[in-house]
Amino acid sequence: MTYRGRFAPSPTGPLHAGSLVAALASWLDARAHDGHWLVRIEDVDLPRCPPGTGEFILGQLAALGLHADEPPLWQSRRGALYQQALQRLIAAGAAYGCACTRAEIAAAYEARFGPRPKHGELIYPGTCRAGTRGRPVRAWRFRAQGLIAWQDRRLGAQQQDLAAEVGDFVLQRADGLWAYQLAVVVDDAEQHISDVVRGEDLADNTPRQIALQRALGLPTPHYLHTPLVLAPDGHKLSKQNGAAALDLADPAARLREAALRLGLALSPGPRPASELLAEAVPLWRARQP
Numbered sequence: 001m002t003y004r005g006r007f008a009p010s011p012t013g014p015l016h017a018g019s020l021v022a023a024l025a026s027w028l029d030a031r032a033h034d035g036h037w038l039v040r041i042e043d044v045d046l047p048r049c050p051p052g053t054g055e056f057i058l059g060q061l062a063a064l065g066l067h068a069d070e071p072p073l074w075q076s077r078r079g080a081l082y083q084q085a086l087q088r089l090i091a092a093g094a095a096y097g098c099a100c101t102r103a104e105i106a107a108a109y110e111a112r113f114g115p116r117p118k119h120g121e122l123i124y125p126g127t128c129r130a131g132t133r134g135r136p137v138r139a140w141r142f143r144a145q146g147l148i149a150w151q152d153r154r155l156g157a158q159q160q161d162l163a164a165e166v167g168d169f170v171l172q173r174a175d176g177l178w179a180y181q182l183a184v185v186v187d188d189a190e191q192h193i194s195d196v197v198r199g200e201d202l203a204d205n206t207p208r209q210i211a212l213q214r215a216l217g218l219p220t221p222h223y224l225h226t227p228l229v230l231a232p233d234g235h236k237l238s239k240q241n242g243a244a245a246l247d248l249a250d251p252a253a254r255l256r257e258a259a260l261r262l263g264l265a266l267s268p269g270p271r272p273a274s275e276l277l278a279e280a281v282p283l284w285r286a287r288q289p
């Protein structure tokens, strides 16, 4: 299989030190394998994406010398493909309509498991698995089942009991927006991505994506989850907790910092971003399986 990798930012805010690590790792891995590197703007959740942020991220990548081999793809323009995939899942009995409101799901969760956690999606109790009993469908869910095991290129053997740990997850939300899980699986397959390199915070999404790939008869790419960049208080650095946008007055300095987070020590001395990137490729290649 020819190597094809991608960087897939959600344009809810500009790139920060954490997302640059994922961008750089995916770029390095593609270059180290003489492969193609693509950029996909994951703006499915359009209301959460301030206008112009996708273009801003593309400008940041260009300033860093991270050039994609194909034009960027925008998920907000690809609803028809996600719709087709959902139809196939419904036809195969792998997806079903759900009539439950958030409040109903929370009440059912508490009745079954006790007080609900403050954060994160609740495990759906399966109320509509056998039909909505005449109530109108609000969202579409994937019928989760079984244990999913996979091999991560950095984390090694991984597994998740999808039904118990995640439950029947949403594919299309009640407001009509497509869920990340479905969009990412459709696009990784449609773009023939062979290797997904992304931050470790996304590792526990991988079993949901593998389950969807199997249900849709799509190949599973290789996965490599990179170390997270933590804020000084130990929390993950993210747009949600206000991580600062990268200061690109000195792109080479930012690349050096990101490379160091990946364990790559680039030689000192002032050099343009392009030279630093060229130096990093063989260092990455030497370390990766």
Ligand code: GLU
Pocket: 007, 008, 009, 010, 042, 184, 197, 198, 202
């Ligand atoms: N769009 C996702 C994010 O920015 C990443 C998706 C992926 O790499 O699979 O968190």
